[in-house]
Amino acid sequence: MKKSNKEIKITGIVQGVGFRPFIYTLAKSLYLNGWVNNCGSAVVIEVEGSEESISTFIERIKPEAPPLAHIKSIDVALGTFKGYSDFTIEKSSASQNRNVYISPDVSICSDCQRELFNMGDRRYLYPFINCTNCGPRFTIVTGVPYDRVNTTMNKFYMCDKCAKEYGNPMDRRYHAQPISCYECGPKLEVVGSDGVKVDVDDPIKYIVEMLLDGKIVAVKGLGGYHLVCDAENEQAVLVLRKRKIRDDKPFAIMARDYESAIRYCHISLEERKLLESEKKPIVLLKKREDYMLPEQIAPYNPYLGVMLPYTPIHLLLFNDRLNALVMTSGNRSSEPIYYKDDEAIENLCDIADYFLTNDRDIFIRTDDSVTRVFREKEYIIRRSRGYVPMPVTCEIFKLDTPSILACGGELKNAFCLNRGNEFYLSHHIGDLENAETLNSFEEGIEHFKKLLDIDCKVVAYDLHPEYLSTKYALSMDLQNKIAVQHHHAHIASCMAENNLNEDIIGVAFDGTGYGEDGHIWGGEFFTGSYGGFKRVGHLEYVKMPGGEMAIKEPWRMALSYLHKIGETVSEGNVLLACVDQGKAAAIIQLLEKNINSPLASSMGRLFDAVSALLGIRSRINYEGQAAIELERVVDSSYTGCYDYTLTQENESFNICVDETIRGIIADMKKGIGVGIIASKFHETITNIIVDSCNAIRSRTGLNKVALAGGVFQNITLLEGSVKSLEGNGFKVYVHCNVPSNDGGIALGQAAIAAAKINKTK
Numbered sequence: 034m035k036k037s038n039k040e041i042k043i044t045g046i047v048q049g050v051g052f053r054p055f056i057y058t059l060a061k062s063l064y065l066n067g068w069v070n071n072c073g074s075a076v077v078i079e080v081e082g083s084e085e086s087i088s089t090f091i092e093r094i095k096p097e098a099p100p101l102a103h104i105k106s107i108d109v110a111l112g113t114f115k116g117y118s119d120f121t122i123e124k125s126s127a128s129q130n131r132n133v134y135i136s137p138d139v140s141i142c143s144d145c146q147r148e149l150f151n152m153g154d155r156r157y158l159y160p161f162i163n164c165t166n167c168g169p170r171f172t173i174v175t176g177v178p179y180d181r182v183n184t185t186m187n188k189f190y191m192c193d194k195c196a197k198e199y200g201n202p203m204d205r206r207y208h209a210q211p212i213s214c215y216e217c218g219p220k221l222e223v224v225g226s227d228g229v230k231v232d233v234d235d236p237i238k239y240i241v242e243m244l245l246d247g248k249i250v251a252v253k254g255l256g257g258y259h260l261v262c263d264a265e266n267e268q269a270v271l272v273l274r275k276r277k278i279r280d281d282k283p284f285a286i287m288a289r290d291y292e293s294a295i296r297y298c299h300i301s302l303e304e305r306k307l308l309e310s311e312k313k314p315i316v317l318l319k320k321r322e323d324y325m326l327p328e329q330i331a332p333y334n335p336y337l338g339v340m341l342p343y344t345p346i347h348l349l350l351f352n353d354r355l356n357a358l359v360m361t362s363g364n365r366s367s368e369p370i371y372y373k374d375d376e377a378i379e380n381l382c383d384i385a386d387y388f389l390t391n392d393r394d395i396f397i398r399t400d401d402s403v404t405r406v407f408r409e410k411e412y413i414i415r416r417s418r419g420y421v422p423m424p425v426t427c428e429i430f431k432l433d434t435p436s437i438l439a440c441g442g443e444l445k446n447a448f449c450l451n452r453g454n455e456f457y458l459s460h461h462i463g464d465l466e467n468a469e470t471l472n473s474f475e476e477g478i479e480h481f482k483k484l485l486d487i488d489c490k491v492v493a494y495d496l497h498p499e500y501l502s503t504k505y506a507l508s509m510d511l512q513n514k515i516a517v518q519h520h521h522a523h524i525a526s527c528m529a530e531n532n533l534n535e536d537i538i539g540v541a542f543d544g545t546g547y548g549e550d551g552h553i554w555g556g557e558f559f560t561g562s563y564g565g566f567k568r569v570g571h572l573e574y575v576k577m578p579g580g581e582m583a584i585k586e587p588w589r590m591a592l593s594y595l596h597k598i599g600e601t602v603s604e605g606n607v608l609l610a611c612v613d614q615g616k617a618a619a620i621i622q623l624l625e626k627n628i629n630s631p632l633a634s635s636m637g638r639l640f641d642a643v644s645a646l647l648g649i650r651s652r653i654n655y656e657g658q659a660a661i662e663l664e665r666v667v668d669s670s671y672t673g674c675y676d677y678t679l680t681q682e683n684e685s686f687n688i689c690v691d692e693t694i695r696g697i698i699a700d701m702k703k704g705i706g707v708g709i710i711a712s713k714f715h716e717t718i719t720n721i722i723v724d725s726c727n728a729i730r731s732r733t734g735l736n737k738v739a740l741a742g743g744v745f746q747n748i749t750l751l752e753g754s755v756k757s758l759e760g761n762g763f764k765v766y767v768h769c770n771v772p773s774n775d776g777g778i779a780l781g782q783a784a785i786a787a788a789k790i791n792k793t794k
Contacts (some may be wrong), residue, residue, distance in 0.1 A: 051165030148162060163212065211393075257363060257657050283338060283360045296325060303411075319336060434454060450481050498547075527741040577630060675717045
């Protein structure tokens with residue numbers, strides 16, 4: 034039989050994921066000879082044998098690849114037959130190409146889970162069990178290439194048994210960099226709130242007893258510390274809220290397993306897939322009517338954030354009498370999650386009664402990801418652990434696109450770096466409002482540059498002059514600095530994720546963003562593409578009395594809308610009855626004298642105003658609370674809407690909602706329920722979107738619409754808008770793997786900057 038030689042190059046996430054031993058085993062099973070090794074960012078194979086066997090070999094690579102592998106390309110070329118007598122794994126070749134892909138952190142695999150609870154296995158109940166198919170990756174990597182010496186595992190010297198597994202191509206722990214066992218690996222430790230080690234024989238058993246006793250425990254995870262308590266213990270939940278000074282913002286829970294989770298929430302097939310995926314994100318699920326958990330876990334909220342155990346430590350905590358744990362980020366308000374042991378103990382000692390810690394260092398802090406399902410597809414809210422540093426590939430851009438640093442916004446910050454047409458959105462940094470978070474932002478940028486071997490020549494940033502991310506960008510010693518308007522970035526982000534490269538209609542709804550005219554935008558309609566967007570319509574400007582205080586106190590926005598239409602608030606009036614008359618009078622003075630009352634076209638502030646007007650939420654304890662609770666009361670069985678007007682002014686149109694506010698007031702005075710009013714309001718905003726897009730299409734012929742911005746996290750509005758737009762013949766694009774909120778705007782900034790740079794080139 035005639036034999037052939039093929040040279041194969043495979044790119045993608047193919048290093049540190051068991052790819053070479055997979056190729057070795059596959060080649061051996063087909064009686065092929067040759068070799069495999071790592072070369073730069075690729076795996077290179079030379080294989081010899083019959084044409085039929087080689088074809089089968091190539092066909093089986095992609096479908097049978099290791100679970101953590103993500104193959105980008107497989108290139109095959111005819112080689113010269115050399116007569117190899119065996120198949121071997123060659124020593125990786127040195128390469129100047131350092132474009133190596135790093136895998137995200139991945140939840141414990143089923144094989145390791147079986148070993149964890151197998152009394153006959155040498156890693157029985159070992160809290161750091163892992164293999165090439167699971168465990169820490171991104172959070173322990175200190176540099177490239179991805180070898181043990183370039184991870185925080187480098188201080189642990191492998192015992193003989195682990196070394197043997199590490200060096201055996203037929204073992205699933207072959208070159209598993211975090212490999213360890215009881216003899217040679219990290220160890221658990223219990224520390225009291227006073228910072229003194231608690232001498233216990235079994236740290237897990239001790240901590241489980243403390244949790245059952247209602248104690249708060251700070252548990253060190255993959256990317257930082259969680260604050261944990263028994264989710265079924267109402268008193269413990271209340272204590273955690275009080276100590277963390279977190280009034281209403283929902284806590285996430287970790288359920289023992291799917292069967293436990295479904296006792297608390299409705300779970301669709303797609304939601305279950307997300308829950309049980311190797312990413313193990315927090316998934317927003319609809320609470321059951323017989324919820325059976327303390328309301329204080331997620332007060333005034335129809336949804337509950339649920340995740341399943343993703344580390345051996347989590348599984349061991351549940352290997353007893355606990356069914357669900359509150360598991361919230363181990364931080365103080367507005368600060369990033371703590372990931373260094375000393376810092377965590379120092380800063381969380383008055384919140385946590387105990388610390389369950391270990392001596393495996395975390396190199397880069399990483400929060401849990403938060404996601405949900407929309408129309409049977411993922412609709413991510415916070416992209417972090419399990420997803421980062423996987424790139425977003427934007428095929429519309431050239432492979433030689435210069436590397437750009439996009440600094441993102443202020444809230445929910447994430448930055449973005451590109452390597453050609455691959456755009457790397459960072460892990461969730463948080464709100465850039467203090468030195469600690471800015472530090473995390475700067476450290477993250479330097480780490481990504483090192484991992485990706487990127488020397489940025491261009492920086493993109495938000496127009497807002499006071500954002501810390503903007504100030505950081507402007508301080509860089511670069512000639513090429515590109516300012517990008519906030520809402521342009523939202524639309525470009527949605528376009529880039531969907532690989533759109535043409536003029537479209539963009540609808541950007543959020544809370545605040547610095548506009549090109551110096552006012553606050555947030556209810557915007559655009560036409561254009563990356564090279565240039567034109568603002569063609571917006572919500573009519575209204576004053577924000579007190580500036581940022583109007584965000585924290587939505588009753589101010591309600592009062593502003595009432596003042597605009599000539600409605601007064603007085604003693605005994607049904608409108609804003611909860612507001613002190615003296616404070617209301619002071620705010621009216623601000624409005625009339627135009628003192629500290631910036632103009633805003635913000636859809637987010639309109640939702641706030643209606644929430645306050647209906648008596649749902651007049652003061653907020655976390656971002657978006659008023660709008661979230663307004664959506665909660667919607668009576669979906671009722672249809673109807675309010676009036677509004679679209680007025681053309683020069684080349685743009687204004688959307689005036691004065692009649693909407695009057696209609697709401699009229700319904701309130703008639704005693705119509707808030708659920709019906711909320712439903713009518715949501716349908717009104719949907720109609721505004723459709724009418725505006727129809728008006729734009731009639732002038733421009735554009736038929737594709739991108740919906741972006743934090744307001745579109747409102748699933749009632751998103752579903753209604755997409756359905757109505759599609760019913761009117763529009764092709765609608767929304768986010769999926771990139772957040773629609775400010776966590777995704779860095780991708781849009783980078784895309785716009787890339788288009789401008791490519792055009793200049």
